[in-house]
Amino acid sequence: MLEKKDTALEKAILIGVITKTQDEEKSEEYLDELEFLTYTAGGEVLKRFTQKMDMPNPKTFIGTGKMETVRQYIEENNVGTAIFDDELSAAQERNISKILNCKVLDRTNLILDIFAQRAQTSYARTQVELAQCEYLLPRLKGMWTHLERQKGGIGMRGPGETEIETDRRIVRDRISLLKDKIKVIDKQMSVQRGNRGKMVRVALVGYTNVGKSTLMNTVSKSEVFAENKLFATLDTTVRKVVIQNLPFLLTDTVGFIRKLPTQLVESFKSTLDEVREADLLLHVVDISHPNFEEHIASVNKILGEIDSSDKPTIMVFNKIDAYKAEPFDATDLIAERGEEHYSLAEWKRTWMNRVGENNALFISALNKDNLEDFKKRIYDEVRDIHVTRFPYNHFLYPDYDYEKLDEEE
Template identity: 75%
Template sequence: MIETRKAISEKAVLIGIITQTQDEEKSEEYLDELEFLTATAGGTAVKRFVQKLEKPNPKTFLGSGKLDDVKAYINVHDIGTAIFDDELSPAQLRNIEKVLDCKILDRTNLILDIFAKRAQTSSAKTQVELAQYQYLLPRLTRLWTHLDKQKGGIGMRGPGETEIETDRRIIRDKITLLKKKLTTIDKQMAVQRKNRGKMVRVALVGYTNVGKSTLMNVISKSDVFAENKLFATLDTTVRKVVIKNIPFLMTDTVGFIRKLPTQLVESFKSTLDEVREADLLLHVVDITHPNFEDHIASVHKILSEIDSANKPTIMVFNKIDGYTHQIIEEDDLLTEKTKAHYTLEDWKKTWMNDLRQNSVFISALDKRNLEEFKDVVYDAVKSIHIQRFPYNDFLYHE
């Protein structure tokens, strides 16, 4: 496996842009998330740099003047790392590194690093390793420019092969081997899924850090790793759950995130197959996050990419124990009511009202409204079960 860097212990600056498609508010939110990613990887974000641009500079991402500002700050404050909120091209990485003369990471590299740190099983490690090599391959010129010269000497005359070409070939061979290994793992996991019988399959999906693993632990009375960090769960966990008189399988899956590296979506195919083959999705949402609607949209986007957007879905609005809202005083006639002022009851009267029986508000941590949650899940699983086994409905006579 590619040697994982030690957890970033040095200070870092975060760098983002404001464009026509990414306004100031969205840019700030992305940088908040990037700061959380940085903390999860073990670093400390000490400063943010943001520039308004029509589009990223194809050579240096930022304009030259802004990049000089970043360089000056890095030099004065002895900063070891600059982290960019978008994936940088090989040329951008090379050019930026020449100017800033420090470690340069982009969002993709940072996420891959966290995944490598979190991977526990052979399956997860193989999937992350493949994604790392796919990311690394086009960026070899940056890493090996000092070796990009023709070899000479005995036995190496003629056209020869440059060091970088050798490394490219080695990495391509490694990618081929990893893909073969993953194909074997995929087949093994497919057999495991087949061997689980015909029980209804329920998959927990949602943005990262919304409480899926905590909910899994409460419902299945199991001990799935859960903590307040991004991507706490990488390995798929399957547990048998019984609600009233119906047994079914519940799967906890890797959390989604905006700008999720395409390499990870591809390499985590076998993990995402658990979602593809599920009969029912429980889309868990952190209702306390100010931009939870964007998170829902991001999850829907990824579900569409893996052909799972049209599955029966129950929206589970979690963390109601921590939900707060701004209060408008009765004599305040100037303040316009916005979503920041919505109570939970206000939210339920919005588009959420159209969900009708397909939503529930809970706190997995405080175990609030769990009985209502179980009733909603029971009804959905029972409906699927009856369709699958129409002659076994005597099971449901209570």
């Protein structure tokens, strides 16, 4: 089911709605993200279409008048793909395809396609295929029109088994097989995690494309794939890192995204076991993104879904070098300012620092800005966890206050 895409960019249009729960500004933000997803998948967005409505049309998602406008544009500009910002039902997808006479995708389908391109290991490919099958199952009706039923005749009279039922059975069997395969791999990975002993585990979490892999490469001196595209990393990567004399395990995980498809949350929950079993989370945030507050909320929501919201967490605001210098104020960044970037002291006076209980870190993983403070903070946190786990390792931590630890016990 996983296919490689051509290098040529596909012409695409984007379609979204403005509703009571999603105003014009929010709709524009989602379409910006959808355009980046399209670019990541290998597409070129020619135009966006939006429509104000109380709720999406149950038959065609948008109204008939707007649909006709879209159809004309597609025909005149030879557009091959129409991408909708929200998940379409099977009926909506069929109806829209008949009207537009082009490939119709929704956000879920697009993300699944990107995951299919990016999956490198057998485990990731299995998880993506499972999500694809679960997405495909309710949409099988109408995908094939060459046969309604198996041919009749001698020995074949009666209703028989329709082709759609045959296809559904095949897909269900495939889903069952993939789930069994994932269970086997999960057991193997659980054994691997157990074999790592009691080393402190630190996991990088965050929205997609915030620089987790770049930070991983910088700190661990490894070669994890990093690119300015969404979902550059799908496969969980674990590296042993040593800061000063202290070893620990650092994990890079798949990035999160708003409106993350349910199928992917479910199929990738096992990958996020690394997050569940981590002793410390580094929540990496792209501070240069205009909607980073919403990204933080999205990540926190998913951490709650995988029972990891109560773990010790350090907020790491990355890409301070890319932050657009707006007028500055120490509390809300609105007063006038002449310099291009802010100093570390100024960052620490902003409300972002209070998000991390006055312990947030401000860095640039790409330019290695403030990485020494980052390493020192991680060292202190990991050391405290390690000393609690191995309270009498005086040779490793001769300067640690063990009397304080005994009092706490």
